[in-house]
Structure formats: C-alpha cells, structure tokens
Amino acid sequence: MFPRDFAWGAGTAAYQIEGGWQADGKGPSIWDTFCHENGRVFGEQNGDVACNSYELWEKDLECIQQLGLTHYRLSLSWARLLPDGTTRHVNQTGVQYYNKVIDDLLACDVSPMVTLYHFDLPQTLQDQGGWKSPGIATLFDSYAKFCFQTFGDRVKLWITINEPHVCAKLGHEDGIHAPGLKEKGTAAYLAGHNMLRAHAMAWHSYNSVYRPQQKGAVSLALNSDWFEPSDRHCSEDVAAAERDLAFTLGWFAWPVFVTGDYPEIMRTAIDAQSEKLRYGASRLPSFSSDDPAILGTADFFALNYYTSRKVKPGGGCGETLCIKSDRDAEEVLDSSWPICGVSWLAVVPYGLRKLLKYIKDTFNNPEVYITENGFSQVGQLQIEDVQRCEFYKDTIMEVAKAIHQDGVNVRGYFAWSLMDNFEWADGFSVRFGLFHVDFCDAKLRRTIYRSGREYAKIIAKYKSGQPR
Numbered sequence: 001m002f003p004r005d006f007a008w009g010a011g012t013a014a015y016q017i018e019g020g021w022q023a024d025g026k027g028p029s030i031w032d033t034f035c036h037e038n039g040r041v042f043g044e045q046n047g048d049v050a051c052n053s054y055e056l057w058e059k060d061l062e063c064i065q066q067l068g069l070t071h072y073r074l075s076l077s078w079a080r081l082l083p084d085g086t087t088r089h090v091n092q093t094g095v096q097y098y099n100k101v102i103d104d105l106l107a108c109d110v111s112p113m114v115t116l117y118h119f120d121l122p123q124t125l126q127d128q129g130g131w132k133s134p135g136i137a138t139l140f141d142s143y144a145k146f147c148f149q150t151f152g153d154r155v156k157l158w159i160t161i162n163e164p165h166v167c168a169k170l171g172h173e174d175g176i177h178a179p180g181l182k183e184k185g186t187a188a189y190l191a192g193h194n195m196l197r198a199h200a201m202a203w204h205s206y207n208s209v210y211r212p213q214q215k216g217a218v219s220l221a222l223n224s225d226w227f228e229p230s231d232r233h234c235s236e237d238v239a240a241a242e243r244d245l246a247f248t249l250g251w252f253a254w255p256v257f258v259t260g261d262y263p264e265i266m267r268t269a270i271d272a273q274s275e276k277l278r279y280g281a282s283r284l285p286s287f288s289s290d291d292p293a294i295l296g297t298a299d300f301f302a303l304n305y306y307t308s309r310k311v312k313p314g315g316g317c318g319e320t321l322c323i324k325s326d327r328d329a330e331e332v333l334d335s336s337w338p339i340c341g342v343s344w345l346a347v348v349p350y351g352l353r354k355l356l357k358y359i360k361d362t363f364n365n366p367e368v369y370i371t372e373n374g375f376s377q378v379g380q381l382q383i384e385d386v387q388r389c390e391f392y393k394d395t396i397m398e399v400a401k402a403i404h405q406d407g408v409n410v411r412g413y414f415a416w417s418l419m420d421n422f423e424w425a426d427g428f429s430v431r432f433g434l435f436h437v438d439f440c441d442a443k444l445r446r447t448i449y450r451s452g453r454e455y456a457k458i459i460a461k462y463k464s465g466q467p468r
C-alpha cells in the first residue's frame with residue numbers, strides 16, 4: 001500500500017524541544033525575547049528548558065527507535081550555531097551537538113530531514129530589521145551554506161524555511177508569534193517576500209556548490225488548510241475558497257512552483273484594497289531582476305497539513321488595512337467536523353487527500369513529503385488517546401488513497417510531533433506528541449501514548465512496502 005522506500009517520520013523544532021537557551025555560548029533568538037516579555041505566551045511559559053533535548057537527546061533517540069521511524073525531522077537553532085547570526089563567529093559546541101544528533105540517527109538507520117529555520121531568528125538579526133530587511137536574504141544564505149558545508153555530507157533532505165506563511169502572518173500581522181509585530185496589511189507581505197528571496201538564494205547555493213557532491217534535495221515547508229466553499233453552488237463562496245488557497249498556499253507556492261511571481265488573484269485583491277483605502281504604494285513587493293530566480297527552487301513539495309475550513313466572502317477589518325480584508329474570505333468550521341484540542345484544529349482527514357490532489361494538479365505533479373500532520377490534546381491527560389489513534393489511522397488511509405487512486409507522488413509522512421513540546425503561544429498547554437513529556441518531572445520523562453504505539457504498528461506493517 002505504500003512505496004517500499006516511503007519515509008515514515010516524526011518532527012520537532014529546536015525552540016520547541018531543546019531548552020539550553022543560554023547553554024555553551026548560544027545566542028538569544030526572537031523566541032527567547034518574545035517569551036520573556038509578559039503577556040505573550042500562555043501562563044508566561046517559555047522554552048528556556050522545554051524538553052531539554054539539548055541534554056537529553058539520547059532519550060529522544062530512544063523514542064525514535066521505539067517508533068521504528070525511517071526518518072526524523074529536526075530543526076537547527078541558527079543562534080546556537082551562529083550566536084550573532086553571522087558566520088563571523090561559529091559556536092563549536094553547537095556544531096558538536098548537531099553532529100552527534102545526526103551521527104546517532106544515521107547509526108540507527110534513521111535519515112535526518114533538517115530544517116534550517118523554524119521560527120527562531122537570532123535576536124541580533126531582528127535588531128537589524130529581521131525579515132523585513134532585504135539584507136536578511138544574504139545572511140540566511142551564508143547560514144545555509146555554513147550548514148550545507150558542515151552537515152551536508154550526511155543530511156540529504158533539507159528544508160530551508162518552515163511555514164513562511166505562519167512566520168509572516170502570525171509574527172508580523174497578528175503579533176501572536178515572535179517578533180510580535182502587528183503592522184497590519186504591510187509587514188507580513190514584506191517579511192514573506194524576503195523569506196522567498198532567502199530561500200531561493202540558499203537553494204541556488206546548494207544547487208551550484210553542494211549538490212554535485214552531496215546529492216541531496218532542498219525545499220521549503222508550506223502549510224495550508226484545505227479550503228472548501230461554504231456552499232459549493234454559490235459562485236461567491238467558490239471564489240472565496242480560491243482566494244483563501246491563493247493567500248495561504250499560493251502566496252509561497254506560486255513563485256516557487258508556477259510562475260516565479262505571486263498568484264494573480266492575490267495581487268489583484270491587494271491592489272484593489274489599497275486603492276479603495278487610498279494607500280499609495282504597492283504592499284505586495286515585486287521580485288526584481290537583481291534577485292535570484294525564484295521559479296524552480298524546490299526539489300520536492302513539503303506540505304504541513306492540519307485542518308480544513310469552509311469559506312465564504314467577508315471577515316475583513318473595515319476601513320483599515322489588513323490581510324483579512326485583502327483576502328476577503330471568512331473561514332468557518334463545519335459543525336460536523338470534530339475539534340481536537342486547540343480550537344483551530346478540526347479533524348478532517350479527507351481534506352489532506354483533496355489538498356494532495358490539488359497540489360498534484362496545480363504544481364505539476366511534484367514529489368510530495370507531508371512534513372507535518374498531527375492532533376493535539378488539551379487539558380486532562382490521556383495516555384490512552386484513542387481518538388488520536390483513529391486520527392492517525394484515518395489520515396494515513398487518506399494518504400494511501402491519494403497515492404493509489406489519485407496518483408499523487410507522496411514520498412513520505414511525518415507526524416507532528418515526536419513528543420509533547422513548547423507549542424508556541426499556547427506554551428505547554430497543548431500537546432501534539434506521540435510521547436507524553438512530564439514537564440513537572442525534573443527528568444522530563446517521556447512516555448509513549450497509545451497513539452505512539454499505533455503509529456509504530458502502522459510503520460512496522462508498511463515499512464517493507466507491502467502490508468504484512
């Protein structure tokens with residue numbers, strides 16, 4: 001039911017698990033700063049210690065082996081490797097830490113998929129303008145080259161930037177992620193633009209300098225919900241769903257996979273809104289001929305999928321600028337979709353299949369890795385998480401259908417997450433793990449959930465290619 005070399009993985013991100021926020025010369029990141037400000041994160045929590053994977057990596061490796069993963073997705077902390085963000089100063093202890101992680105994985109026959117940037121910009125670079133500053137692209141490229149050079153002999157799957165959409169919008173428009181900006185209707189487009197430029201520069205560096213020897217693959221991880229018209233017989237709703245897809249997935253996928261530029265409907269909508277509100281300048285930047293070519297800068301499609309939405313026009317913010325008004329698409333939850341844990345996460349496994357088919361048709365049938373998909377728990381602890389077992393079984397079945405019935409070239413599936421961790425603005429109150437982490441225990445004990453055992457069973461069954 002799954003190709004023989006299908007990747008069965010689970011993911012984590014540096015800030016969410018590592019802790020050691022000041023250990024051995026690590027520089028501060030924007031998430032350190034953000035969490036240390038009052039009122040930003042649930043319960044004033046932070047990732048200072050998190051799962052302490054900086055010291056307890058061997059425990060994580062035991063979890064990985066217990067699941068029987070073929071792949072493990074982790075991210076590197078830019079500020080742990082380069083404390084001030086630049087290659088002027090390399091923190092060798094940080095290099096050693098990731099070398100050990102990568103070597104241990106390979107020794108256990110687990111392939112690493114490494115994300116260079118998962119939300120945690122070095123604070124020094126934020127102080128120079130962060131993602132809003134065009135110069136960030138060159139700095140990111142230097143960091144990427146340093147990582148390819150240092151780890152690329154062993155790492156064959158790279159993600160440059162995780163979820164530029166979340167990073168741009170939640171960090172620069174909504175202000176609920178670091179750096180906490182609420183510059184509505186402008187900063188997110190600018191930040192997203194520089195993320196695309198940074199990604200493209202890094203891909204070109206890999207392609208020309210490292211690929212010949214290292215023979216790996218590089219992409220960026222794009223998150224999207226599946227969007228359906230609220231009423232599929234209503235053309236306004238159909239158009240609103242299309243706009244929502246364009247403003248979420250298309251924003252970053254169009255430049256990389258289709259045209260080298262933003263989706264037409266996105267630019268048209270933004271420009272119309274600017275005119276209506278008499279905003280002079282164009283808010284969606286244009287790529288210039290001095291920039292590296294964006295089109296074609298992904299060797300596979302990396303998708304983070306969590307949920308689906310019904311959509312109709314509306315949801316704007318009145319006479320002020322904001323992305324919501326540009327998008328003019330109001331998202332509603334279908335009452336028949338069960339909610340798991342966090343309020344934004346409706347369980348809609350079939351939405352993943354639809355989105356995969358859409359990706360196949362729209363982006364020229366790329367190889368696809370599902371780099372994140374998961375289910376959260378809130379409140380009362382349930383080690384016997386039966387509902388989550390069903391979620392994984394149902395979702396993986398939809399992936400099989402996408403492969404066999406729709407012909408989508410899915411190459412791997414990564415559950416989010418290996419273990420409970422620091423869930424950004426929700427702190428430790430939201431648990432996505434296949435392993436429970438006891439944050440009250442000094443040893444931060446990891447215990448497998450029933451869903452972890454279920455996932456291990458699924459992997460064991462399909463790893464060989466044929467169901468046993």
Ligand code: PNW
Pocket residue numbers: 013016162163166223304344372416423424432
């Ligand atoms: C992703 N939202 O981010 C991230 O890549 C993970 O680090 C994270 O743990 C996971 O999804 C679960 O949330 C998101 O508020 C963060 O809509 C927030 C949202 C969506 C995705």
